[in-house]
Amino acid sequence: MLIVLGIVIGALLFYSEAATVSPLTADVFFLYMLPPIILDAGYFMPNRLFFDHLGTILVFAVIGTIWNCLTIGISLYAVSLTGLFGVEISVLHIFLFSALISAVDPVAVLAVFEEIQVEEVLYILVFGESLLNDGVTVVLYHLFEGYSEIGEENIIAQDLASGVLSFLLVALGGTLIGIIWGFLTAFVTRWTNHVRVIEPIFVFVMAYLAYLNAEIFHFSGILA
Structure with a gap:
């Protein structure tokens, strides 16, 4: 419903002669739209529960995200070797894509959790993991982006370290x-x-x- 609402409002603004809509650029999103979203999530987080289960949350958010990124990247690379993609894709570009889609968005899950009043520990584990997952995926994305700029054939052990x-x-x-x-x-x-x-x-x-x-x-x- 939110997606449909966004499409309707976007279409009205796009075809309206009275309204001028500035294009949504990466700078606009990262500098003006993302910070309030993250602040809202962090400010209303149950702090005590979060820190009581920080170890488990970090396992999910850090190790789990890296695991997702690597397994998705390796799986896609294995598929690319069969020629099913129809084009040749660099392994670094595949991992760049896998880092991009390793971010989770549990908004719908958390909404259902609130509705059915699930156990608090389960709620904070999902909530905390999603909050930290965003930061980890951004770091992974920039890491593989840097490797892509260096070039697959130019990477040495020092670059990996x-x-x-x-x-x-x-x-x-x-x-x-x-x-x-x-x-x-x-x-x-x-x-x-x-x-x-x-x-x-x-x-x-x-x-x-x-x-x-x-x-x-x-x-x-x-x-x-």
């Missing part, structure tokens, strides 16, 4: 920046108890600054 290190650096760097901005926000809002009307502004602005700060250093803005 630096890729693994950059994966850890981007993920941990984004998380660290998020922690720093979290402390800064907590510190600033300590002094606003008499003017609470401005506190939502700090929450929005400083969360957005955390996202931009991570992107400036090429870390994961989603994890931040």
Whole structure:
């Protein structure tokens, strides 16, 4: 229903002479649309449950996502060797595609979970995994994108090692920046108890600054 609603509104705007619609570019999406979505998911997350089951969530989000990416990539590469695709596709481009589709979107599942009131641990495992999965898939995508630019025939063992290190650096760097901005926000809002009307502004602005700060250093803005 949401997809149909989007198509209807998009068609009305597209064919309406009164409205001018700016094209949706990657910059518009990543700089203006994605941060509020991620902030909403993180802000309303049940913190205690999340950290109580952080180990399991990390297994699903990190190891599970890498496993998905590798198995999808290897399977597609095996199919490409049979010639069923009709075109020759580079193994790096196949893994780039597999990283792209390894992202999960459990919105419908979580909506059903809320409706039938499932056990809280199951809910937080799916919710937490989906939240961290986005950051991991973005890092994997950029990793294979970098390998594609180098070229399959030019990759050496040093490039593979630096890729693994950059994966850890981007993920941990984004998380660290998020922690720093979290402390800064907590510190600033300590002094606003008499003017609470401005506190939502700090929450929005400083969360957005955390996202931009991570992107400036090429870390994961989603994890931040």
